[in-house]
């Protein structure tokens with residue numbers, strides 16, 4: 471691994487544990503300060519007393535730390551474990567009783583020198599673009615939104631002005647033939663669908679060839695992205711756990727897309743605006759519960775660049791996981807405990823709830839309707855028993871489709887576009903012949919009236935059935 475790539479990886483791995491009230495910013499701030507010193511052409515090493523005073527002020531101004539001298543001690547010592555910082559003569563300093571770090575008095579008295587490792591210092595000195603990239607990673611991860619005055623205080627305003635997002639690599643639109651090529655260029659795992667690159671920023675891959683196709687939600691530019699886990703119920707571990715964290719922290723991830731027969735391209739930054747759970751078919755061809763992460767494209771990872779509608783969506787969503795797998799259960803999932811009528815009522819109620827939001831034009835509601843729309847269709851299929859529901863039908867063809875399903879069209883009795891609600895009592899299952907009669911036949915008005923009445927009668931029979 472090149473020195474530059476190794477540096478990005480170590481910076482990417484810097485992730486102080488989450489604590490109540492947010493992430494501790496001590497180590498990121500020390501690293502940013504050190505990077506600023508390189509940019510200002512300062513020597514590699516600095517006295518503890520200098521770091522204590524300068525970092526202490528930064529911690530006070532930008533991390534809300536009230537005991538800055540003491541607070542500077544922690545990162546000055548701990549950043550060594552990340553391989554990004556070296557303290558000269560560290561072994562001679564007297565450590566605290568836990569033997570984990572020296573006392574403030576010991577540091578003040580020895581006033582040791584410390585700095586970035588030599589090879590990192592040299593690489594950063596040679597390459598301003600690398601300096602900007604390292605600073606960007608830290609700013610996007612730990613100081614987003616960017617606090618006013620931070621870049622000036624770090625001496626990085628000239629280098630970073632207007633380029634906090636574009637200094638990151640890869641850049642939007644970059645293309646690669648396959649995952650291994652991306653991995654060779656930017657690190658990270660070359661197989662998993664949801665995984666960070668070397669810089670620690672989460673990346674999701676979407677391949678039209680499969681195992682699943684992630685869909686653009688109609689009437690929106692949002693993406694319904696299937697979670698991590700090929701077969702069996704998906705769990706909130708691995709990639710899904712990372713997605714949940716990004717959703718909660720409202721952080722942007724990289725979305726890579728490979729069209730069928732095409733190349734992988736870094737198509738967009740995106741933020742998770744909704745998480746749903748639904749039934750889907752795993753790689754083993756069996757039904758299982760899976761997560762759907764709804765991604766809204768954003769221009770950059772910098773929160774200040776996100777459009778209003780994305781903020782509206784983030785505000786509108788509760789952040790909870792919307793579990794459609796409880797009520798929108800496909801007919802293919804056989805639950806012996808539920809009668810046909812009970813299943814019908816369940817699907818019908820799910821459809822009613824979704825339909826109740828049909829006047830809501832928000833994207834959140836559009837996504838919900840799209841992902842839940844199967845319930846109404848499934849209810850009608852169940853009710854029809856696979857046979858045409860037109861009482862004047864001249865005979866439903868017995869031939870099945872390749873998938874073994876009856877030739878059946880689920881139709882909105884009144885065209886959905888003209889305001890017919892997406893619920894089973896206004897929908898009907900028709901054979902191809904009756905569907906053609908309803909659409910094109912001379913008696914289509916009379917047939918529509920009959921079908922509407924029929925749908926409502928069949929619906930109420932199922933709603934009240936004891937079976």
Ligand SMILES: [Zn+2]
Nearest residue numbers: 858863901904
């Ligand atoms: Zn028919």
